[in-house]
Amino acid sequence: MTRATIEAYYDAFNRGDIDAMLATLHDDFAHHANEAATRLGKAAFAEFCRHMSETYKEELTDMVVFSNEDGTRGAAEFTVSGTYLKTDAGLPEARGQRYILPAGGFFSLKDGKITRVTTYYNLQDWIRQVSA
Template identity: 85%
Template sequence: MPSQTARATIQAYYDAFNAGDVAGMVACLHDDFAHHVNEGATRLGKAAFAEFCAHMSETYKERLTDLVVYGSEDGTRGAAEFTVNGTYLKTDPGLPEAHGQTYVLPAGGFFSLKDGKITRVTTYYNLQDWIAQVSA
């Protein structure tokens, strides 16, 4: 059933995220992939996404909880809602200085899929909420 395939692919993507397995995340992506981030430019392709993940893993330590995954009946769209539980490890340029602050942030992702692989991920979180938490 296509909706189950979409949900399984998205679940595998987030399971790999929680395991710190960038290769596992990339394995869920279609060759024609676009990463639309909450703030900043769209990243095109698996290589750009892997570079982003490398930067994120040295700057933030995050674990997602309360994950709920949805999939459209035809398997071409999906979404996920979750809570980000993180530690700010290294100052990200243009953001507050890092000194090990922790944060808990509601977030979500929206997906397009083709042939059982993710072609687009759009991530949403409230940046101002995050800045307030790490600036406190």
């Protein structure tokens, strides 16, 4: 069930379906984004997702999902292929630059729902790619 939940989360991401992503989350949810403040709750995460969909167009491929035996922890490794659509505060100016990054996510689950996702990617590599 853990792997299926994580796969459903990322499938919804690739479809741009924020409601379907939210459906995989536990009411007690925390989002730990790469080099950013932790977002608590589904509402804060939904706002983040809306901002991201306006600012970036991304597709995740080469997905490999792992889980522990008791279904409380999981991880995913993937490739992010994206386009930088709209300048994000504190980052280089957006001009439709394309980028490709290896990335990963780490999950905690309770009752078959995601309680935590921690996302990692190399921000300096992304900055280098969109600044070229």
